[in-house]
Amino acid sequence: MLVTFLDIVIAGLLLGGLYALIAMGLSLQYGVARVLNISHGEFIMLGALTTWAFYTAFDINPLAALAICGPLAFILGFIIHRTLYKRLLNSSGSLALFEGNSMLASFGLMFIVQNLALMFWGPEIRGYSYLAFPVDLAGAVFGANRLVTLGFAILIGLTFYFFLTRTRIGKAIRAAAQDPAAAGIMGVDINNVLAICFGLGAAMAAIAGMLISMSYPVHTGMGLEYTIIAIIVVVLGGLGSIPGSFIGGLLLGLIGSIVTYFEPGLALAAYYVIFILLLLVKPTGLMGKS
Amino acid sequence: MEDKKRLTRRDFLKVAAVGTAGLAGACSQIPVTGKDKEKIVVGMSRPLSGPLAVIGDSAFRPIYETWVPEVNAEGGIYVEEYGRKLPIELIVYDDKSDVGTMTRLTEKLIVEDKVDFLWPASGTSFVFAQAPIANKYGYVLITAEGGATSIKDMLPSLPFVFVTLSFSDWYQLPVLAELLGEKGAKTAYIVYIADLHGIEYSGVAGIEFPKQGIDIIGVKSVPPDIKDLSQIIKEAKASNADVFCCFAYPDQVMPATGTSMELGFNPKAWVGGPCVNFGFYHTTFGPAAEGVLGFTSFSPKQSAAAKTLADKLYTGKPEEAQDWWGHPLYWAGLEIWKQAIEKAGTLDQAKIRDIIATEKFQTVLGETWFDNGLLAKECHTGEIGQWQNGVYEVVGPKNMATADTVYPKPEWPTGGG
Numbered sequence: 108m109l110v111t112f113l114d115i116v117i118a119g120l121l122l123g124g125l126y127a128l129i130a131m132g133l134s135l136q137y138g139v140a141r142v143l144n145i146s147h148g149e150f151i152m153l154g155a156l157t158t159w160a161f162y163t164a165f166d167i168n169p170l171a172a173l174a175i176c177g178p179l180a181f182i183l184g185f186i187i188h189r190t191l192y193k194r195l196l197n198s199s200g201s202l203a204l205f206e207g208n209s210m211l212a213s214f215g216l217m218f219i220v221q222n223l224a225l226m227f228w229g230p231e232i233r234g235y236s237y238l239a240f241p242v243d244l245a246g247a248v249f250g251a252n253r254l255v256t257l258g259f260a261i262l263i264g265l266t267f268y269f270f271l272t273r274t275r276i277g278k279a280i281r282a283a284a285q286d287p288a289a290a291g292i293m294g295v296d297i298n299n300v301l302a303i304c305f306g307l308g309a310a311m312a313a314i315a316g317m318l319i320s321m322s323y324p325v326h327t328g329m330g331l332e333y334t335i336i337a338i339i340v341v342v343l344g345g346l347g348s349i350p351g352s353f354i355g356g357l358l359l360g361l362i363g364s365i366v367t368y369f370e371p372g373l374a375l376a377a378y379y380v381i382f383i384l385l386l387l388v389k390p391t392g393l394m395g396k397s
Numbered sequence: 398m399e400d401k402k403r404l405t406r407r408d409f410l411k412v413a414a415v416g417t418a419g420l421a422g423a424c425s426q427i428p429v430t431g432k433d434k435e436k437i438v439v440g441m442s443r444p445l446s447g448p449l450a451v452i453g454d455s456a457f458r459p460i461y462e463t464w465v466p467e468v469n470a471e472g473g474i475y476v477e478e479y480g481r482k483l484p485i486e487l488i489v490y491d492d493k494s495d496v497g498t499m500t501r502l503t504e505k506l507i508v509e510d511k512v513d514f515l516w517p518a519s520g521t522s523f524v525f526a527q528a529p530i531a532n533k534y535g536y537v538l539i540t541a542e543g544g545a546t547s548i549k550d551m552l553p554s555l556p557f558v559f560v561t562l563s564f565s566d567w568y569q570l571p572v573l574a575e576l577l578g579e580k581g582a583k584t585a586y587i588v589y590i591a592d593l594h595g596i597e598y599s600g601v602a603g604i605e606f607p608k609q610g611i612d613i614i615g616v617k618s619v620p621p622d623i624k625d626l627s628q629i630i631k632e633a634k635a636s637n638a639d640v641f642c643c644f645a646y647p648d649q650v651m652p653a654t655g656t657s658m659e660l661g662f663n664p665k666a667w668v669g670g671p672c673v674n675f676g677f678y679h680t681t682f683g684p685a686a687e688g689v690l691g692f693t694s695f696s697p698k699q700s701a702a703a704k705t706l707a708d709k710l711y712t713g714k715p716e717e718a719q720d721w722w723g724h725p726l727y728w729a730g731l732e733i734w735k736q737a738i739e740k741a742g743t744l745d746q747a748k749i750r751d752i753i754a755t756e757k758f759q760t761v762l763g764e765t766w767f768d769n770g771l772l773a774k775e776c777h778t779g780e781i782g783q784w785q786n787g788v789y790e791v792v793g794p795k796n797m798a799t800a801d802t803v804y805p806k807p808e809w810p811t812g813g814g
Contacts, residue, residue: 114628115628118625122624230450231451232647232681234681236682236685239659240661249660250660322652323624323655324647324681363624364625367623367629371619374623
C-alpha cells in the first residue's frame with residue numbers, strides 16, 4: 108500500500124517537475140511580457156531535438172547540452188521580442204490590444220518554427236537511451252533519468268526563484284509584472300526587461316525540452332500539447348506568479364498521476380475539469396492577485 | 398463588276414481553301430483531343446504534418462516516391478486506348494493527420510481536381526473513412542497503411558476497395574499466438590491505444606491467445622496523448638506476465654520501451670507495433686532492441702526479389718527510413734495497379750477493378766492476388782519479426798522464418814546507451 112502510494116506520488120512529481128519548468132517559462136512570457144506565447148512548445152521542441160542531435164551526432168552528454176540550448180534559446184527569444192513583439196507593443200493602442208495581437212503573432216511564429224524544424228529534421232520520432240536503468244526508492248522503482256530530470260527541474264526552479272527575489276534585474280522583472288507603466292516611470296528599462304523575460308521563458312522551454320528528450324521520444328510536432336499544458340498550469344498557478352506556476356506544475360503532475368492510476372484515458376480530461384473548476388471558484392489562480 | 402466578281406471568286410477560293418484546311422485540321426483534332434491524354438493524374442490525401450506524419454513518412458511515402466520516378470523513367474504506364482505510355486503525375490495534399498480533413502480532400506480530389514486515380518490515406522481509421530467515399534464515386538482504392546479488421550466484413554459492399562497491408566487477424570496474431578504458445582508462454586498483459594487500431598488488435602488477441610493456452614491477465618487502454626507510462630508498466634511488471642503486448646503507435650511504443658528499461662521490466666516476450674518494425678526503433682534503442690518482437694512482412698534473406706527491393710529502398714539511406722512490415726505490400730499493391738491498367742488497356746476504373754479482383758499478378762511477393770478485397774494471406778512472406786543481432790528477422794510463420802524466435806528475450810542492457 109505504502110509502495111503504491113509512493114509510486115503514484117513520485118511518478119506525479121516526476122512529471123510535475125517538467126510541467127513546472129515549462130509553465131514557469133510561459134508564466135514569464137504571459138505574466139510579465141503579456142505575450143500568450145502559443146509557440147512556447149516549439150522552443151521545447153527545439154531544445155529537445157537539438158539535444159538529441161548533439162547526443163547522437165557528436166556524443167555530447169544531454170545534461171551538457173543545457174549549457175548550449177539554454178543560452179541559445181535565450182538569445183533567440185530576446186531577439187524575437189526586441190524585433191517582433193516590441194514593434195507590436197508600440198503599434199498596439201492598449202495592453203489588451205497587444206495581448207490579442209501578440210497571441211496572433213505567436214501563432215504565426217509557431218507555424219514558422221515548426222515548419223522550419225520539419226524541413227530540417229523531418230517528422231520522424233527521435234529518441235535515445237540515457238540513464239535508462241532502475242533506481243529503488245524504499246521499494247518503489249523509478250528510472251534514473253527521470254529522477255535526474257526532477258532534480259534538475261527543482262534546481263532550476265529554485266535558482267530562478269532566487270534570481271527573481273535576490274537580484275536587481277529580478278526586482279525589475281517583478282516590478283514590470285505588477286505594473287509595467289509605473290515600473291517604467293521608476294526608471295526600469297521596460298523594453299529590455301520584457302525582452303529578457305521572453306528570452307528567459309524561451310530558455311526554460313528549451314531546457315525543459317532537453318530534459319523531456321532524456322525520458323520521452325521527441326519529434327517536430329510535439330510542441331503544441333506542451334503549450335496547452337503550460338497554459339493550464341499558468342492559469343492554475345496564477346498569472347504572473349512564478350512560485351504559483353511551480354506549485355501548479357507539480358500539482359497537475361500529481362493529479363495526472365493519480366487519475367492515470369485508475370484510468371489512463373481520463374488524465375487529460377481531469378486537467379480540463381480542474382481548469383474549469385478553477386475558473387469558476389478562483390479565477391485568479393492559486394497564488395494570483397485578485 | 399467583272400473585276401469584282403473575279404476578286405470575289407478568288408477571295409472565295411482563298412477563304413474556302415483556308416476554311417477547308419482549318420476544318421480538316423479541326424476535324425482531325427477532334428478525335429485526338431478525346432484520345433489526347435498526356436499523363437495519369439493520381440491524387441492523395443496524406444499526413445504530411447501532425448501526429449501520423451511519423452507513420453506516413455516512413456511507410457507509404459518512401460514507396461511512392463521511389464516507385465513513381467522508376468515507372469516514369471521508363472516513360473510511364475502503357476495504356477492501349479491511347480496507344481502509348483503515360484507518365485504518372487501526383488497531387489498530394491496534407492490532411493494534417495485529421496480524418497475530417499482527409500475526407501474533404503478525398504472528395505475534392507475526385508470532384509474538383511477530377512484525378513484519374515486515388516491513392517490511399519494513412520491509418521486504420523482513415524482507411525475506414527476513405528473506403529466508402531472512393532467506392533461511392535467508383536474509384537479503385539488500393540490501401541496502404543491501416544488494418545482492416547473492422548472494415549473486412551463491409552468489403553463485399555465496397556467492390557472498389559482492396560486492402561494490401563496485413564493486420565491483426567490477417568494473419569499476424571494467430572501466428573504470434575502460435576509462436577508464443579509453442580515456446581511455453583502462459584500469460585499475457587496487453588496495453589492498447591484507445592483508437593480503432595488498438596481496439597482491433599486487443600480484440601483479436603483476446604480470441605487468439607487463449608486458443609494457444611495463453612491467459613490474458615491484464616488489459617489496459619491508453620489515450621494517444623499519454624505521457625507517463627510508468628504506472629502501467631509497473632502494473633504489467635507486478636502481473637508477472639510472460640508476454641507484454643503494446644498494440645499502439647510509435648508515440649506510445651517508444652516510451653513504453655524506454656519505461657520498461659527504466660523500471661527493469663523484462664518479460665519473456667515484448668511485442669509492440671506499429672513501431673518495432675521501423676528502422677528508427679533500432680536506431681533509437683540500439684542493443685536494447687534485441688529480442689523485441691513486432692510485425693513484419695519480409696526479409697531480404699527470403700528471395701532475390703525481396704533483396705532487390707530492400708536494396709532499392711534502403712541502400713544509401715538512413716536506417717530510420719526502413720519499414721519491414723508495410724513496404725513490400727505497398728510496393729506489390731502499386732505493381733498490381735500498374736499491371737491491371739496495362740491489362741485493361743484503358744483508364745476505366747470499373748474494368749481495372751474487375752481485373753484486380755479476379756486475376757493474379759507477378760509482384761515482388763511472387764504470385765499475388767486479392768481474396769475478397771484483402772491481399773491473400775498465401776501471398777504474405779512473413780507476419781512476426783524480431784530484432785536479432787541488429788537485424789529484423791522474420792520469425793513467423795515458421796515456413797517463411799529467417800530465424801528461430803528467441804524466447805525468453807535477453808535482459809535490457811544496463812546503463813546509458
